[in-house]
Amino acid sequence: MSISLTQNPGLNSGNLKSQIKSPRGYIVESVLLIIIGSLFWWFMVVPKQASVSDEAAKFNALSSQEEKISAASDTLQKLIADLDTNRQQIVQMDQALPLSDTVPRLHLLIDGIVQSSGVTVGSLNISGSNANDVIAGNKALLSNPFGSTRSLKTYFVAMSVNGSFDQIMALLQKLENSGRIMDITSLGLTASGSGVLTLQINLSVYSLSS
Amino acid sequence: MAQINLLKQNTSRRPLAESFYRLILMVFGLAVLAVFCYYGWLVFYASSLNGKMADLQQKMNTESQASLNNPRRNELLARQLQLKDLNSLVAGHLYWSQIFPVLAKVTLKKAAYDNIVINPQTSTITLSARVPTLEDLDKYMQVFNLPEFNQYFSNVRISGFTQVQTSTGSMVTFDVSMDYNPDLVQYQPQAGF
Numbered sequence: 001m002s003i004s005l006t007q008n009p010g011l012n013s014g015n016l017k018s019q020i021k022s023p024r025g026y027i028v029e030s031v032l033l034i035i036i037g038s039l040f041w042w043f044m045v046v047p048k049q050a051s052v053s054d055e056a057a058k059f060n061a062l063s064s065q066e067e068k069i070s071a072a073s074d075t076l077q078k079l080i081a082d083l084d085t086n087r088q089q090i091v092q093m094d095q096a097l098p099l100s101d102t103v104p105r106l107h108l109l110i111d112g113i114v115q116s117s118g119v120t121v122g123s124l125n126i127s128g129s130n131a132n133d134v135i136a137g138n139k140a141l142l143s144n145p146f147g148s149t150r151s152l153k154t155y156f157v158a159m160s161v162n163g164s165f166d167q168i169m170a171l172l173q174k175l176e177n178s179g180r181i182m183d184i185t186s187l188g189l190t191a192s193g194s195g196v197l198t199l200q201i202n203l204s205v206y207s208l209s210s
Numbered sequence: 211m212a213q214i215n216l217l218k219q220n221t222s223r224r225p226l227a228e229s230f231y232r233l234i235l236m237v238f239g240l241a242v243l244a245v246f247c248y249y250g251w252l253v254f255y256a257s258s259l260n261g262k263m264a265d266l267q268q269k270m271n272t273e274s275q276a277s278l279n280n281p282r283r284n285e286l287l288a289r290q291l292q293l294k295d296l297n298s299l300v301a302g303h304l305y306w307s308q309i310f311p312v313l314a315k316v317t318l319k320k321a322a323y324d325n326i327v328i329n330p331q332t333s334t335i336t337l338s339a340r341v342p343t344l345e346d347l348d349k350y351m352q353v354f355n356l357p358e359f360n361q362y363f364s365n366v367r368i369s370g371f372t373q374v375q376t377s378t379g380s381m382v383t384f385d386v387s388m389d390y391n392p393d394l395v396q397y398q399p400q401a402g403f
Contacts, residue, residue, distance in 0.1 A: 026231030030238050037242040045245060048252045055259045062263055066270050073273050080282045083289060090289065097296045099288065146284035152295050172307035181299045184306050189326040206299060208292050 095179040099150065101207035102136075103128075106155055109180060110203075117171035119163030122198065128155035141210060148210035157182075157203040168199050181206055304330065304395040312394060316359045318350045324383075330395075335363070336387040347371060347382050354388070365389045 083090065103126050114121050141148055161171060168189065175182050188200040277283065306328060317323075318341065325338035341347050347368075353359050354366045371384030 023227055023231050026228070026235050030231070030235050033235070033238040033242050037238070037245050040242070040249070041245055045249050045252065048249060048256070052252050052256045052259070055256055055263070059259050059263050059266075062266050062270075066266050066273075069270050069273050069277075073277050076277050076280060076283065076286070079286050080280070083282070083286060093289070093292055093296060097292055097299065099292065144284070146288040150288060150291060169307055169310060176303075176305045176307055181296070181303060183299070183303060185330065187306055187326070187328045189323075191322075191324045206295070208288075208295060 092179065096181050098180075098207050099145075100209055101153075101155070103155070106157075106205060110157060110159070113174045113178060114159075114161060114171065117163070117174050118167040119161040119171050119199070122160035122162055123158070124160075125158045126155055127158075128153065138210075150208045150210050153207050153209045155205045155207070157205060159199075159201050159203065161199050161201070162196050163199070164195070165197055168197050171199070175201075175203065303397070305397060306395055308398060309335070309390065309394055312362050316353055316363055318346060318353060320346050321350050328390075333390055333392050334387055335390050336385065338383070338385055340381050340383045342379070342381055344373070344382055347384065362391045362394050363388045364391075 106126055107124070110124065110126075111121075114124075161168070163171070172184070172187075175184065183204045184201060185204050186200075186202045190198045190200070192198065309328065313335075321339055321341045323337050323339050327336045328334075329336070339350075341350055351366060351368065354363060366386060366388045369385045369387070371382055373380055373382050
């Protein structure tokens, strides 16, 4: 019987030491990993996180803005549709506050009201338009009626009429309830000996002209 | 031939401490891997956000341009301005004819007016009036002390009354001014004074 004390090449003390990691090796590797991880986190992840956070905030703001624009666009479409469905009201609005007007047209309107109430006109004066105002043949306005900038324009009417109390009252009520907005700014009523009253009246009449 | 292994058998077992260190190392390794993955996700998310923002911007531009170039937009804006101005004018529109029936109610039957001037800025009404006697003038003024009559006209002030002789007798003429209640000239659908 022979006994062989073989030496397993893989189990010699030198190889064994090289294969079995010492605890110190693990600690060094762990510390290295912590350092690498921390540095990466601090110099790469944190700035990227901040940048992404900023971009997300911008995206939310943009998204909210887009929703508003979209809602405004929908509202615009709805309002334009309303313009078509409310033609009658627009006609009334044009009568109350026209988008264009001239002194002769206003003169005609007031003449009509005065005559229908039965009083006689002593004087009628309308002011408020300038000599330089273009009142007809404005090509730019004719080609794009709603394109110009508009503002409220006031015509001042000074009028003196004679008539009975009932006629004067009828005139006042017609002026107040006219489809065209006419504001009485001052009013004076004087009686003469024959029972005829004289009404001095100042009116403001408006248009939304360009 | 039998072999005898003289090495201690426990040399193949890892000590407990080694396993612990190994576990710690694995945990740190996984943590670092997770950090890398998170960074990758951030890069991907940022890129995705940028793409979405570009799309949104494009959509917004398209919608804005479509709205601005809408051929009826100007008409709508003009109508909106017209409606706004009209509402404001209607709110300030006054009905002067409503003063006269109420004034007639508070006026003594023997009194008559020759001249009426209304000042809307100060809400005052100034009248030139006449009555047959001084007693009537006193009665004329007393009316405004009654609550049911001074509801719409108050602070009556008389100035310059004179007694004049006419062909039919004498009369007292005077100027009177009073404050009127501004509600009187506001729109009243069923004015019943």
